Amino acid sequence: MGTDTKFSTSHLTDVEDRDGHERRACLGLDPEGFFVRYPPPPHELTTFITSDSQLFHTIHMGGAIVDFDKYTIIIDGLVKNPLSISFSQLKQLPSKTITAFHECYGSPLKPPTTNVWRIGNLNWTGVPLKQIFEFAQPLSEAKFVWSDGLDYGSFGGVTADRYQKDLPIEKAMSDEVMLAYEMNGEPLSRKRGGPVRLVVPGWFGTNMVKWICRISLQPERSKGLFTTKFYNELDPRSSLGEIRPVWGVEPNLMIVCPAQGVKVKRGEVEIWGWAWSEDGVVNVEILLSEEMKWRKAKVEPREGFSWQRFSCSVTIKRGTYHLMARATSALGQQQPISDRRNHCHAVEFEVEAPMFYPETF
Numbered sequence: 001m002g003t004d005t006k007f008s009t010s011h012l013t014d015v016e017d018r019d020g021h022e023r024r025a026c027l028g029l030d031p032e033g034f035f036v037r038y039p040p041p042p043h044e045l046t047t048f049i050t051s052d053s054q055l056f057h058t059i060h061m062g063g064a065i066v067d068f069d070k071y072t073i074i075i076d077g078l079v080k081n082p083l084s085i086s087f088s089q090l091k092q093l094p095s096k097t098i099t100a101f102h103e104c105y106g107s108p109l110k111p112p113t114t115n116v117w118r119i120g121n122l123n124w125t126g127v128p129l130k131q132i133f134e135f136a137q138p139l140s141e142a143k144f145v146w147s148d149g150l151d152y153g154s155f156g157g158v159t160a161d162r163y164q165k166d167l168p169i170e171k172a173m174s175d176e177v178m179l180a181y182e183m184n185g186e187p188l189s190r191k192r193g194g195p196v197r198l199v200v201p202g203w204f205g206t207n208m209v210k211w212i213c214r215i216s217l218q219p220e221r222s223k224g225l226f227t228t229k230f231y232n233e234l235d236p237r238s239s240l241g242e243i244r245p246v247w248g249v250e251p252n253l254m255i256v257c258p259a260q261g262v263k264v265k266r267g268e269v270e271i272w273g274w275a276w277s278e279d280g281v282v283n284v285e286i287l288l289s290e291e292m293k294w295r296k297a298k299v300e301p302r303e304g305f306s307w308q309r310f311s312c313s314v315t316i317k318r319g320t321y322h323l324m325a326r327a328t329s330a331l332g333q334q335q336p337i338s339d340r341r342n343h344c345h346a347v348e349f350e351v352e353a354p355m356f357y358p359e360t361f
């Protein structure tokens with residue numbers, strides 16, 4: 001997009017640039033403080049697109065109350081043209097919709113070693129960040145993109161003047177990263193980060209800054225609370241105890257059917273669930289208790305960065321079963337069997353009747 005388009009963004013004044021002008025759009029917090037809404041158990045997440053009512057929710061310090069008249073997004077730092085974009089200007093830009101899984105990493109106070117199941121799959125609509133950068137023109141020294149939310153307060157006993165995250169410039173410039181103002185075709189609600197949040201498909205929810213008000217291009221990682229003290233973890237691939245940021249999502253899955261603990265009437269069982277990974281899932285295998293080998297499940301292709309349905313029909317005899325499923329991603333990463341937040345999911349279920357039980361018996 002060049003300068004000859006109908007749309008043009010407002011350039012920053014010196015005052016806006018200096019004094020954190022954009023933060024005046026925050027009228028306060030509601031809720032105040034930490035907020036989590038837990039998702040339903042895996043067997044209830046039966047739809048491809050997750051409704052807002054079934055989607056988990058996490059807020060660290062409080063939910064920003066936004067004054068729409070004062071709301072603006074500033075793009076600054078290592079750019080040729082620092083900009084200020086209002087909500088109505090953003091909505092005039094060409095938009096796109098992307099389907100993507102949305103997963104919370106879990107509490108950064110105690111990095112999880114088991115699945116937390118805070119996951120859903122959504123349609124997001126907004127403007128690719130890449131398009132905004134065509135106006136701002138990042139300089140070659142820009143290596144990271146810092147983004148600020150309007151919220152502030154304390155979390156885990158530490159205070160912060162803003163929720164700030166960072167992305168390497170390569171991810172920020174990808175086709176999928178966007179400034180979203182709709183979720184599932186509805187305007188983004190306030191608790192979900194409305195009017196505008198960052199959406200980073202394939203990466204953990206923590207990176208998807210809500211109530212986004214500043215995007216700053218920088219030569220290095222952010223030194224904010226949520227990029228240093230919180231949201232870094234031991235890299236499981238390193239034998240030297242190296243730390244990595246909580247960014248891309250590794251392969252994971254959930255068995256939706258059969259549900260944990262159910263009694264199935266007959267021995268013909270349709271096993272199915274959702275699998276996801278930043279790089280896409282190419283293979284899902286299932287293991288049934290007394291069997292010695294993994295069976296291959298059918299995996300649906302992904303749409304954008306969506307989760308993918310896997311399924312496998314089995315005919316088995318009466319008894320109690322332990323079922324485990326394992327996903328492998330396009331780049332060859334495989335879910336560990338245990339002890340990691342993305343380890344294989346397992347459920348127990350019972351088959352009550354023998355196979356081929358006659359209908360009229």
Ligand SMILES: Nc1nc2c(c(=O)[nH]1)N[C@H]1C(S)=C(S)[C@@H](COP(=O)(O)O)O[C@H]1N2
Pocket residue numbers: 055056057058059060061062102103104105148149150151163191192193204205206207208209210211
């Ligand atoms: N500004 C801001 N953005 C935020 C957060 C926050 O506390 N403040 N929480 C993050 C985390 S950890 C997650 S998992 C997602 C949750 O998004 P949702 O509750 O809207 O689904 O938002 C992310 N973006």
Ligand SMILES: [Mo]
Pocket residue numbers: 058103104105106205206
């Ligand atoms: Mo999260």
